[in-house]
Amino acid sequence: MIKKRSLPFVILLAEDEPADAHLLRLALTENRIRVDLQHVLDGREALEYLHRQGRRFALAVRPDLILVDLNMPRMNGREFLAAIKDDPALCDIPVVVLSTSEVDRDVRDSYRLGAAGYIAKPLDISEFIVEIRQLSDYWLSLVRLPENR
Amino acid sequence: MPEIIDDANLLAGLSAAASVDLAPAGEPWKVLLVDDEPDVHPVLRLALDDVRIDGRGLRLFDALSAEEAKLALTAHPDIALILLDVVMESDRAGLDLVRYIRDELARRTVQIVLITGQAGYAPQRQVVSDYQIDGYLLKSELSAERIFVAVHSAIRAHRLMREQESLQADLHQKVQELDATLGVLRESESNLIRAQSVAHVGSWTYELGRDEMRLSAETCRIFGLCAGTRGSYESYLARVHPDDRPAVEEAWQATMAAGTVFQHEHRIMVGETVRHVRQQADLSRAADGTPLRCLGTTQDITERKQAEEELRRSNAELEQFSYAISHDLRQPLRMVASYMQLLGISLAEQLDDEQREHFKFAIDGARRLDQMLVALLEYSRLGRLGEPLAWLETRAIVDEALLFLQPAIAEAQAKISVRGHWPRAWVRPDEILRLLQNLIANAAKFRLAGRCPEIRVVSRVARGQWCLSVADNGVGIHPGQLGRLFQVFQRLQSRANYEGSGVGLALCRKIAEHHGGRIWAESAGDGQGSRFCVSLPLTGFLSDGRRVAREPVRAVEGCR
Numbered sequence: 001m002i003k004k005r006s007l008p009f010v011i012l013l014a015e016d017e018p019a020d021a022h023l024l025r026l027a028l029t030e031n032r033i034r035v036d037l038q039h040v041l042d043g044r045e046a047l048e049y050l051h052r053q054g055r056r057f058a059l060a061v062r063p064d065l066i067l068v069d070l071n072m073p074r075m076n077g078r079e080f081l082a083a084i085k086d087d088p089a090l091c092d093i094p095v096v097v098l099s100t101s102e103v104d105r106d107v108r109d110s111y112r113l114g115a116a117g118y119i120a121k122p123l124d125i126s127e128f129i130v131e132i133r134q135l136s137d138y139w140l141s142l143v144r145l146p147e148n149r
Numbered sequence: 150m151p152e153i154i155d156d157a158n159l160l161a162g163l164s165a166a167a168s169v170d171l172a173p174a175g176e177p178w179k180v181l182l183v184d185d186e187p188d189v190h191p192v193l194r195l196a197l198d199d200v201r202i203d204g205r206g207l208r209l210f211d212a213l214s215a216e217e218a219k220l221a222l223t224a225h226p227d228i229a230l231i232l233l234d235v236v237m238e239s240d241r242a243g244l245d246l247v248r249y250i251r252d253e254l255a256r257r258t259v260q261i262v263l264i265t266g267q268a269g270y271a272p273q274r275q276v277v278s279d280y281q282i283d284g285y286l287l288k289s290e291l292s293a294e295r296i297f298v299a300v301h302s303a304i305r306a307h308r309l310m311r312e313q314e315s316l317q318a319d320l321h322q323k324v325q326e327l328d329a330t331l332g333v334l335r336e337s338e339s340n341l342i343r344a345q346s347v348a349h350v351g352s353w354t355y356e357l358g359r360d361e362m363r364l365s366a367e368t369c370r371i372f373g374l375c376a377g378t379r380g381s382y383e384s385y386l387a388r389v390h391p392d393d394r395p396a397v398e399e400a401w402q403a404t405m406a407a408g409t410v411f412q413h414e415h416r417i418m419v420g421e422t423v424r425h426v427r428q429q430a431d432l433s434r435a436a437d438g439t440p441l442r443c444l445g446t447t448q449d450i451t452e453r454k455q456a457e458e459e460l461r462r463s464n465a466e467l468e469q470f471s472y473a474i475s476h477d478l479r480q481p482l483r484m485v486a487s488y489m490q491l492l493g494i495s496l497a498e499q500l501d502d503e504q505r506e507h508f509k510f511a512i513d514g515a516r517r518l519d520q521m522l523v524a525l526l527e528y529s530r531l532g533r534l535g536e537p538l539a540w541l542e543t544r545a546i547v548d549e550a551l552l553f554l555q556p557a558i559a560e561a562q563a564k565i566s567v568r569g570h571w572p573r574a575w576v577r578p579d580e581i582l583r584l585l586q587n588l589i590a591n592a593a594k595f596r597l598a599g600r601c602p603e604i605r606v607v608s609r610v611a612r613g614q615w616c617l618s619v620a621d622n623g624v625g626i627h628p629g630q631l632g633r634l635f636q637v638f639q640r641l642q643s644r645a646n647y648e649g650s651g652v653g654l655a656l657c658r659k660i661a662e663h664h665g666g667r668i669w670a671e672s673a674g675d676g677q678g679s680r681f682c683v684s685l686p687l688t689g690f691l692s693d694g695r696r697v698a699r700e701p702v703r704a705v706e707g708c709r
Contacts, residue, residue, distance in 0.1 A: 020484065099476070102523065128487065
């Protein structure tokens with residue numbers, strides 16, 4: 001059964017840099033995108049969130065989209081991608097990589113590991129705002145995937 | 150005595166076919182008759198008249214004393230037989246002559262038959278053994294038949310001894326030749342040992358039946374063993390690094406099962422140290438396919454492996470450095486730029502024009518720094534990404550470059566001509582595309598205000614080199630500045646007029662050098678236009694030392 005929700009979209013953001021996370025919030029606000037943004041600091045925390053581990057994440061809501069940085073302590077974006085794509089319960093959640101890197105290898109590796117998209121964060125805030133609008137236009141307008149298979 | 154002569158002929162006939170003539174055919178056997186009694190000589194001559202032995206007659210010499218006999222022996226070294234009277238000027242004169250012949254003249258093959266009237270002077274057995282006497286005749290029993298038989302057998306014995314002597318001489322010569330060959334072999338073996346130690350390549354043989362491995366001195370050195378050590382398959386395996394043993398066994402078994410060549414690189418333990426060796430061996434098999442023996446070499450590749458390891462490490466370090474540039478350095482820079490922009494936007498109402506310009510300078514600086522980081526990253530990665538060499542139609546790549554540059558060319562309203570002979574070349578296609586793009590883009594970019602840019606792209610092939618030039622009628626280059634052109638972040642024109650990352654030409658130089666070629670610039674001076682030339686070998690060696698194959702058919706065309 002597909003559960004219809006009137007709640008805003010839930011986005012899980014794994015990003016170790018608070019300033020970067022703040023930029024994303026600004027970009028979302030700037031684009032008037034209403035989302036419930038859940039912020040964790042690395043891949044391991046993201047997995048804890050998804051598995052509702054610990055008191056902090058006991059009531060965590062399954063996200064519609066995961067945004068993940070590549071370079072993070074403890075568990076980086078690649079390791080997180082590999083882990084989530086290996087988990088039948090989670091592998092359907094689209095993961096979009098948000099990274100500063102424009103290196104071909106990072107882009108290729110991310111798609112190879114099952115990323116649904118790759119955004120190289122631009123230097124200009126205005127360009128970043130446009131990128132985030134495009135992201136939401138595409139991913140958040142898609143029919144929501146079923147919560148459980 | 151016709152029957153005796155017949156008999157002699159018969160004997161001669163019997164042996165002629167089997168034996169080898171040592172003296173020229175027909176030359177008589179020389180026989181020396183020694184007796185102080187002149188009367189004896191005619192008797193002997195009569196008995197030996199007309200005698201032929203092995204198809205050869207006799208030539209008789211007479212001596213009436215030991216002294217005469219010595220003279221005759223000196224004059225005729227090829228005397229085959231001496232019939233010798235024992236008692237002449239003294240009782241022992243005959244025996245003394247025998248000793249002289251055997252000891253002083255050292256003639257072993259001359260046969261000596263004693264003739265004596267007094268048997269008591271020379272007891273037969275003792276004389277024969279002590280003086281190497283070949284026969285013994287008593288004067289009292291002298292008859293033509295006895296003389297003939299004694300002479301006949303003595304000549305035969307002489308002949309056999311001569312044959313043996315000649316065989317021995319042959320043998321001696323062969324032994325000497327063998328010694329000489331052995332000497333050469335020994336020398337080449339010592340050269341081999343020296344060569345093995347210089348090349349760090351040892352050799353070994355392995356007999357499967359006996360499970361015995363023989364190692365050359367260098368192989369012993371590589372394995373840290375005493376020279377001359379022999380081994381077995383197990384003792385070899387015991388020296389292989391424990392982690393490499395399964396792979397070695399697998400490779401060995403595969404060779405034994407079906408192969409003829411054993412080839413494997415693995416580590417060995419020499420005490421506590423680890424060495425890398427490359428094993429290579431040929432396996433020979435019996436007719437039924439059973440493996441018999443291996444002839445192999447062991448190459449010490451420890452140094453090469455260490456160099457490879459070092460290269461891998463430094464490559465990994467560079468990769469880490471690249472990553473630091475592309476991510477770790479740019480990330481905080483992006484924060485600076487983004488939050489400056491946000492501040493600029495939120496403060497927009499309160500800022501005066503000068504303050505707004507300060508914000509703009511700060512953001513531009515961050516943006517430029519970001520561009521430089523990206524350019525530096527690109528520069529450092531070039532050549533390490535390992536784009537493979539491939540045959541490239543160079544004319545097609547120009548069109549591709551022009552397609553990419555279409556917007557810039559249109560903006561500059563540049564006229565572009567492409568001329569010359571464009572060869573097929575063995576290059577890294579993406580790098581050559583990048584090279585052409587950079588040079589043409591520069592030609593379009595560094596134009597003079599008010600002058601319609603004309604860009605001439607020319608290719609030609611000369612002496613195995615592909616020469617490419619991009620010429621323009623733009624701003625030109627001051628002669629003193631030519632040397633700085635190809636360095637990273639060097640710019641000859643102000644940023645205000647000409648935007649750019651600062652690594653374009655440095656990249657071009659790296660690409661040219663990566664292909665074993667070079668790049669240079671020519672210009673008559675400021676405002677005189679400039680020409681950039683690239684020369685790449687169509688065949689030959691690349692900068693990494695690998696040899697490039699010459700493509701047979703097209704290369705001929707390329708030389709026209």
